[in-house]
Amino acid sequence: MNTLVLGIGSPIMTDDAIGLRTLEELEKMNLEGVTLQEACTSGLDLIEVMIGYDRVIIIDAIMNYGEKPGMVMVLDRDAFSNSVHGINAHEANIPSTIELGLKLAPDTFPKDIKFVAVEVNDVFTVNDKMTPEVEAALPEAVNTVLRLIKE
Template sequence: MKTLVLGIGNTLLTDEGVGVHVLQALEPELGHRDDVTLLDGGTLSFTLAGPIEEADALIVVDAANIKTRPGEWALLEGNDMDAFLMANRKASVHEVGLTDLRAIALLAGHWPAKRAMLAIQPAVIDWGEAPTPAVAAAIPPVCAAIVEQIRTWNHVA
């Protein structure tokens, strides 16, 4: 099973870049695996449709307004992820793009059945190259959740 871990965000905008920072933290543990692709999705583009369609499983990591305290995060899996994307189209600039990428994948007939989003509540989105302390503290547990999600999917597959 090929899993795509897609980190989204602009690392020049403090907490907005947390998806990319999570990917960097995952690199030592998952970067060598043939069954996992870590992809910096940046600020999204339609060029990501191909890698999403080619994946058996998809994990998206992004800053999102989940209406909690900064640094808190949520794992949204399967239909819960889809419902969040559709209901919160304006929660961040990226969710509009994710919704579009989902539509493209559905039209192509391949929106991965195994999919999850790790949404992390930002504190600040302003110029700055590092996440705030609250969001930075979320990176290790989010990485652990991603590794566990991949492990769970591989055992079920």
């Protein structure tokens, strides 16, 4: 199965770095048959990135999902509405992007999309360090992605 693992985030916005940091840890493992890619954006640009893969695993920060900061969750595409990306009126959020991708490229856009979402504390402060709860969740986020790759 042709798999893309997509880490989304910003390296300088505190906990928003969780997707990128998880990807960095995965890069150290030399995973065969898996493409690892980071994205500091969401929205329509992601359609082109995802085309041609059978499966996509997206790692991203999530906020106000009602869980304690540092909680790692696996969500289907229909449940991933609280991503911190694409929340302004000038860009499409990830669920809208996926729906559009499925309509524009029904034969080549992945149908199997999972989200490894980590509940975060702070995505508004400029800081290259994550909060302690989210930093502590990094190993679990990595292991969750590895489990999804093996499924």
